[in-house]
Amino acid sequence: MIDKALILRKFSELDEYSRQIGEFASTTSEEYSGNWKIQRIVERTLQMMIESCADIANHIISSNEYRVPKNYVDIFKVLYENDIIDSKTFDNMANMVKFRNIVVHDDDKIDASIVINILRKQLNDFMTFRNAILHVL
Incomplete structure (x- = not known):
């Protein structure tokens, strides 16, 4: 049985992170590359x-x-296979997971343009995922 309270708590965290990271949406590639903080x-x-x-x-x-x-990408594929999320949301979340893996495992140097693109154009992907989950609850 799905624990709706647990999912709502996670959504609350996601909303808070989204608000926090939103402060950096206007960051340029140069600012990002030049500031470790x-x-x-x-x-x-x-x-x-x-x-x-x-x-x-x-x-x-x-x-x-x-x-x-x-693996992490497959987590979202399982949701797609079971019609919880659509193909576009799956693709977006799969790309986010690939980015996460680079951040966590430091496999490659992080490309500032990718980060800036996420900040400017892809933060809404998290809300799309959230809305898809809310729809099935």
């Missing part, structure tokens, strides 16, 4: 947002006894 705040906040979405997704997967995901 901005980098740390933005990257860590994005990581927490992505992980909150993954936590929500994992709870839904477990509660509905869907197949066990193999």
